[in-house]
Amino acid sequence: MRRQPLRLAILEATRIFEEAGVPSPRVDAELLAAHVLGVDRGSLPLIPLVDPPVIEALRELVQQRAKRVPLQHLTGVATMGRIDVAVGPGVFVPRPETELMLQWGLDLLEGRTGPVVMDLCTGSGALALALQHERPDAQVYAVDNDPQALAWARHNADRRVEAGDTPIKLYSGDVTDPRLFSELDGVVDLVLCNPPYVPPNADLPPEVLDHDPPQAVFAEDGGLAVIRHVVSAAARLLVPGGGVAIEHDDSHASAVPALLKTRTVLGDVRDHHDLAGRPRFATAIRGAAD
Template sequence: MNRQPLRLAIMEAMRILEAAGVSSPRTDAELIAAHVLGVERGRLPLVPLVDPAVVDAIGQMVAQRAKRVPLQHLVGWAALGDITVDVGPGVFVPRPETELLLEWGLKLLKGREYPVVVDLCTGSGALALAVAHARPDAVVYAVDIDPTALAWARHNAELRAAAGDSRIRLYSGDISDSAMFAELDGLVDLVLCNPPYVPEGTWVPPEVAEHDPAHAVFAEESGLAVIRHAVTVAARLLRPGGGLAIEHDDTHVAAVPSLVRARRVLTDVEDHPDLTGRPRFVTALRG
């Protein structure tokens, strides 16, 4: 059996993915190869030759990716912070942009013992679980309205607990409900929220349009409907000095900070760019 250069298989994968319009052909080709080989991406140069069966397996995954099936669905996981969570059909795939929101939240918690954290619209549970991993002393609550998303979140929570992380407290609920988490009013150190925020009718890539749940991507009122509720909830839950971070669409650079400033108890309102420099999330403190 003639072994073949892995480098050539990756180059061919890049060519196919680039022709298919995939935005990061090299990254995706290398991650697919690493997944098939069961090694970290950085160790690919240590695998110069592979069997034809490996080349075939890479080719099959590349063909699926070229059909714009999300890479995370193909490999079965997505990363956020220092953890990975399982993802697949029916749940929103965490994005790298949310790393910066997570970093802001963890920085706010430095020096606070046993902080209380709430993750609104938790989806796969990635944000809540990343906080619980970074801060084992935190009490982390997470809520979502979608039963499928909650099933993924429960699955991921069990996996993280088995790995030794603290358990999070998962709830089914609608953040427009004024009674939700009423027992936490004025007691929360950090509220995080990555809600559906893309204005309805906006073009999105096939990976999003065909695979992410629409209700986890799009929102009414030009994308602001769920964000409005999140701001209201945060103003109620946060203790003085507590912090809020909400992700938003890049068209919301003026609208979301204005919504937050309208709640007079929220101060130090600041908008932050994502990894590409686009406006992506707003933060505030409870006065």
């Protein structure tokens, strides 16, 4: 069979995605083509013609994506900071907007040696592993209560160690447990948390509703049920001068800072926007010991 123009296959995929309501149809078409070819997206213009098996493999993935299977489930990876993590059914797909919280945490740790870091609700381990990659001297703890998520996190943690990173400390635990990591009370420099925070019954795209685990997405109490406990845990765990960052729903720009302000030991409470200008995470700093 004859080789075929890659450009036409990408145009066809883009058209199919537009009809299926896939956000970013052209980008997804290019990313899937790059995945099939095993190259960076930027290299696609250097590949004018491809073999028929490539077109066939691309068509199969395009059919899946048109059914709104998440792009990252098809490529098998998601990016956080400067690392990739493996993702798929049973674990939440890390989102680009969470990288801003990672950067806030890294900035806070500037100038501290051997910091203790906690990633509550770690999912695939993305935040914990990205932070550990940047700060080999940190002791990074990561916790989740979902066995399937923990299996992905263990897989990703093992891959990062093989790549030369310091091992993270991965635990099964419930962040609503008031005694969680009580042996670390008052010694943690940074608490990062991207918890489930979407109010129940919210209208969400099929990629999220049908493929992210519900316990990773939704929380009772208008989306605040887990966050309340994370605020308590942070107030207990942080060392004076340590900081907490909690990602939240865009409807919680006031509610999460208000929860942080209820803790007298926490100060400098701020809310931060994502790159789309939506309220996305709140931060606070533990004041001097009381």
